[in-house]
Amino acid sequence: MTNIAVVGTGYVGLVTGVALSEIGHKVTCIDIDQAKVERMRRGESPIYEPGLDELMTKNIQAGRLFFTANHAEGFTDKDVVYIAVGTPEKEDGTADLRFINQVAKDIATNVKQDVVVVTKSTVPVGTNDHILSVIKEHLVHNVDVQMVSNPEFLREGSAIDDAFHGDRIVIGADAGYAGDMIEDVNEAFGIPVYRTDVRSAEMIKYASNAFLATKISFVNEIANICEKTGANIEDVASGMGMDGRIGHQFLRAGIGYGGSCFPKDTKALAQIAANHDHSFELLEAVIRVNNEQHRSLTNKAKEAFGSLKGRRIALLGLAFKPNTDDMRESPAIAISQELLLAGAEVVAYDPIATENAKRVMPEGVTYVSTAEEALRGADAAFIVTDWSEIKSLELRAYEQYLKEPYVFDGRNCYSLEDVASTSLNYYSVGRKAVV
Numbered sequence: 001m002t003n004i005a006v007v008g009t010g011y012v013g014l015v016t017g018v019a020l021s022e023i024g025h026k027v028t029c030i031d032i033d034q035a036k037v038e039r040m041r042r043g044e045s046p047i048y049e050p051g052l053d054e055l056m057t058k059n060i061q062a063g064r065l066f067f068t069a070n071h072a073e074g075f076t077d078k079d080v081v082y083i084a085v086g087t088p089e090k091e092d093g094t095a096d097l098r099f100i101n102q103v104a105k106d107i108a109t110n111v112k113q114d115v116v117v118v119t120k121s122t123v124p125v126g127t128n129d130h131i132l133s134v135i136k137e138h139l140v141h142n143v144d145v146q147m148v149s150n151p152e153f154l155r156e157g158s159a160i161d162d163a164f165h166g167d168r169i170v171i172g173a174d175a176g177y178a179g180d181m182i183e184d185v186n187e188a189f190g191i192p193v194y195r196t197d198v199r200s201a202e203m204i205k206y207a208s209n210a211f212l213a214t215k216i217s218f219v220n221e222i223a224n225i226c227e228k229t230g231a232n233i234e235d236v237a238s239g240m241g242m243d244g245r246i247g248h249q250f251l252r253a254g255i256g257y258g259g260s261c262f263p264k265d266t267k268a269l270a271q272i273a274a275n276h277d278h279s280f281e282l283l284e285a286v287i288r289v290n291n292e293q294h295r296s297l298t299n300k301a302k303e304a305f306g307s308l309k310g311r312r313i314a315l316l317g318l319a320f321k322p323n324t325d326d327m328r329e330s331p332a333i334a335i336s337q338e339l340l341l342a343g344a345e346v347v348a349y350d351p352i353a354t355e356n357a358k359r360v361m362p363e364g365v366t367y368v369s370t371a372e373e374a375l376r377g378a379d380a381a382f383i384v385t386d387w388s389e390i391k392s393l394e395l396r397a398y399e400q401y402l403k404e405p406y407v408f409d410g411r412n413c414y415s416l417e418d419v420a421s422t423s424l425n426y427y428s429v430g431r432k433a434v435v
């Protein structure tokens with residue numbers, strides 16, 4: 001059992017803290033947001049993540065999981081401190097290290113014993129060295145501090161499962177004993193550990209996200225060419241994925257990636273390259289393709305209707321993917337902006353993310369509490385997020401509630417055969433339109 005503090009209780013920090021307590025460690029999660037801390041103490045997760053509340057409550061009751069907004073209290077008697085604060089994107093695309101720097105100073109002024117600091121946050125190559133220098137500069141007590149880079153690979157929506165069944169745990173350490181210690185901390189997860197140096201670990205995270213984003217933009221471009229040539233992207237992707245060197249994952253065409261990681265991490269990596277006089281042409285193209293892909297449904301609707309002025313569009317799904325309430329960089333934001341700009345009226349429905357959506361979506365969007373309400377009287381439906389509730393909506397619901405039977409499906413939720421037996425005009429991604 002190790003005494004651990006986790007700083008930052010967002011999607012990564014809270015899941016990390018809860019998972020570490022579940023395997024027997026004593027964990028104190030620290031956040032500057034007092035209201036969040038109060039909720040978590042009651043066993044309520046401030047984020048929507050399937051299975052998280054139950055696991056939190058279980059470990060709070062077992063006396064292994066604690067929450068505080070007080071850094072001094074949180075760091076008391078801790079052998080390991082995990083940093084899991086946000087590293088959002090700055091205007092120029094680089095990673096904003098404001099929160100990281102603050103935590104480094106908090107650690108320096110509060111730790112009274114030797115400590116291993118583990119960076120879970122996604123940070124540019126060289127940042128762990130920078131964190132260590134900030135800590136050393138502000139250190140109040142005469143203690144030893146070692147850094148370990150331990151990037152996180154969890155996926156929102158299946159974060160709990162990923163924490164216990166991930167593909168690998170990457171541990172980057174320049175001091176061998178610190179790496180050994182964090183390997184021991186993680187042993188009970190039973191997940192393969194990959195040991196490397198700090199800078200390579202930092203790069204593994206960016207390279208992994210950039211590679212996955214590349215796969216998405218690649219398949220989206222193939223889908224766009226399928227639409228022009230009469231091929232079917234579902235068949236193409238299935239046939240490609242059977243090649244073990246390619247694999248089936250991340251070969252689903254759609255309206256482009258979003259979320260709190262891929263958009264910012266791809267831009268940050270392009271910037272890291274640029275800062276070292278390297279132009280990362282491939283990644284720049286991946287980003288451009290993705291931005292364009294966000295417009296694909298609206299372009300199809302404009303083509304079908306001529307003009308979208310005065311048209312009422314039902315947006316089904318707002319979160320950047322199913323099973324999360326995270327709206328950061330969701331394609332729904334760009335789509336709504338485009339629709340409003342074209343003079344359309346936007347009525348939106350999401351099973352979980354509506355409250356978060358209201359904070360980031362453009363002004364002028366109307367929110368309703370059922371898919372049926374969104375569809376009723378609309379001229380067209382845009383399927384943006386493939387929540388199972390939305391995927392399982394019967395095709396006749398569109399026929400019944402829409403004023404005009406137009407469906408623009410950004411997630412290829414329905415088979416073309418099923419659609420062919422309806423009266424719908426159906427446009428999807430990388431497949432023939434059914435009109």
Ligand code: NAD
Pocket residue numbers: 007008009010011012013030031032033084085086087099102103106120121122123152153154155156260261
């Ligand atoms: P988040 O924005 O959801 O949460 C960050 C939390 O840190 C907030 O609750 C905030 O109040 C808190 N915080 C900020 N400054 C603090 C301080 N000084 N002391 C204590 N708490 C503080 O962030 P997230 O989505 O969990 O991401 C965290 C990091 O992990 C980022 O670097 C991100 O790139 C990376 N990451 C995220 C995911 C993901 O799916 N969300 C996956 C892998 C890696």
